[in-house]
Amino acid sequence: MKRFLFLLGSLLCTLTFGQTVVPHWSAEKANNWYAREPFLVGSNYAPANAINELEMFQADSFDPATIDKELAMAEGIGMNTMRVFLHDLLWQDPVGFTKRLDQFLSICAKHKIRPMLVLFDSCWDPFPKLGKQHEPVPGIHNSGWLQSPGAAALTDVSQYPRLEAYVKGVVGAFRDDNRILAWDVWNEPDNTNDNSYGKNEKKLEPASKVAIVTNLLPHVFAWAREAGASQPLTSGVWVYRTPDDWKNPAKWTAMEKVQFENSDIITFHQYSNPAELEKVIPALESFGRPVICTEYMARGVNSKFQTHLPIAKKAKVGMINWGFVAGKTQTFLPWDSWQKPYVNGREPAIWFHEVFKQDGSPVDPAEVAAIKQATGK
Template identity: 40%
Template sequence: MPRWSAEKANRWWAKTGWVCGFNFLPSTAVNFLEMWREESFDRDTIRRELGWAADLGFNAIRVNLHYLVWKHDPDGTAARLDWLMSAADGLGIGTVPCFFDDCGFGGAEPEYGPQPDPIPGVHNSRAVASPGRAALMDGTDWDGYQSYVRQIVRRFAADPRVLFWDLYNEPGNRMIFGADGSSSYEPDFSARSLALMTNCFEWARTESPSQPLTVGAWVTPPVGSSDDPYQAPADKTALALSDIVTFHAYADTPNVRRFIDYLADLGRPMLCTEWMARPVGSRIDDQLSLFRDRNVGCFQWGMVKGRTQTHLPWPADLVAQHGGAADRSVWFHDLLDDQGRAYDPAEIATLRQVLSRQDA
């Protein structure tokens, strides 16, 4: 199956309509391993929080799977994904599954089983990569990765509940967060990530899915840089292989406009699959309307404050690199507390107003 033509991708986008969603992890899960294990797959919380999202007008979720859960329980993993997509679809919400993820901010390698409690005061302190950075460097489970991708895509290849397939989140992301609020980098494994990402496109296309495939461009230059964005090898390869253009944009509005202008030249539908971090200027009150006006789909990070603690800031040095300050009095991500109460009622009013527009 070849890459979609730009014409086919744009026909899909015209039929789909504007997409506005969020990256979903229920508030009772400390990471995606905890979310997907049968013992901790919290159906009641998932139903409740998706219901809150539907009430606000969201029409999509992006959600990471985890390879280790599938490896230990392939049939159960697929069944739980099926259940999640049915719960979302019943509320008018489409699903974007994501297979692999290098964003292991917690620093530990993933281990199947009960997950530890969050480290107090640390953003996403138990985030683990999928399949894991050490597993990528070891390189002995490639056949398993192929089976994982192909079996799940095969099962849902014609399923309208799948909006699109996001094959790999942030390939080559080496950042880790320290418990003391610092940030650092692990040894480079980006060549392995690039190889796995490229194989993912081949494996998924072998199953001839009816939905488009993508990997988001995520490595952007420092805020204020005049360099063209998305020139890192992983980004360039992702943009060349993807049926639709996806990208991450934790940046202020002038920079987000720059990213959109740059990517618009590719002539394909655009969706920002991660955004919204208040202290770096990535805010609902101006950027949601920008995405709507430019017909760029968007998925903000987070919905309900919970065990990931993503309402807390990134490390101060990383926030500064993105042009902000790590102000702990301001929620970094997330919209609601675990009772469904809004962090900022004005944001909710803006969301309702933009999401109810009928012009796109």
């Protein structure tokens, strides 16, 4: 209770008085921070009984017992971090959400896991709503995951003060909390969901989405710094590029320029074969900052634990795969399920994501062995 009251006081102080702006970390500061970290291995995590960020953290569906059980499984195979998505709508109950996030972080600490927390996300459903979340759509990968902010807030500048209050509030409340590894301020900010909600026949994404987020993202970095974050900030590049492209600022998109120039540590996604990983790591290391892969491991595109973890460990590039225990997100199904749902007896040839099945058994015992070997468990 004392810790919660301290966090609440920090929250109110942040909202009322603001904080001194913290500058972009120098490469030296970032590398000194990273030198104290182990080889980081973990998953993008939501409990099996949560379809999205809201179901994970809303009062009626927050489930500490399931989280504790699943993070014990992660600790058991040597994982030491998780990437966990928050949502701006949760800040409509700042006191309750702060209390639940504090409880979640305590469970993480119990299992020696320091999560990277994601503030905003441009992926999947652009129409988030609080309250009871719908059941998974049969046979479809991530059928209930939510964008934050949604399309309505993103295209309405009158809502930006609310978004600012959310960022400053949650970061400010946990700004000195060593249980948090880092803040990922925006996941795949220029993703227009062309495979799902952005399809031509639906046109549910704002036409100017990328331009809007490109202009907003620097402010989000600034808000987190003004809130006094002691942890590093990042936003990961995710569109495939050649190594020469990454090393040449003239070839960066406007969004990539914002991401690279504002991130304290460099993060990226890599759903490709091991040869491509070996090429991209030196290119991103050329920035002279720590490098962490915040999404990988899709068996269907030859991105695997057995191949990728040894490469990354040699370079001390942290690795965070998508998915942990199979559940309501249904991300064991591949991306093409949006075009051809896996129903009526249709099954994927191999599971796309996840480490464990719903019964707690490994999808592949050889993968768990590879994770344990990489983490020294």
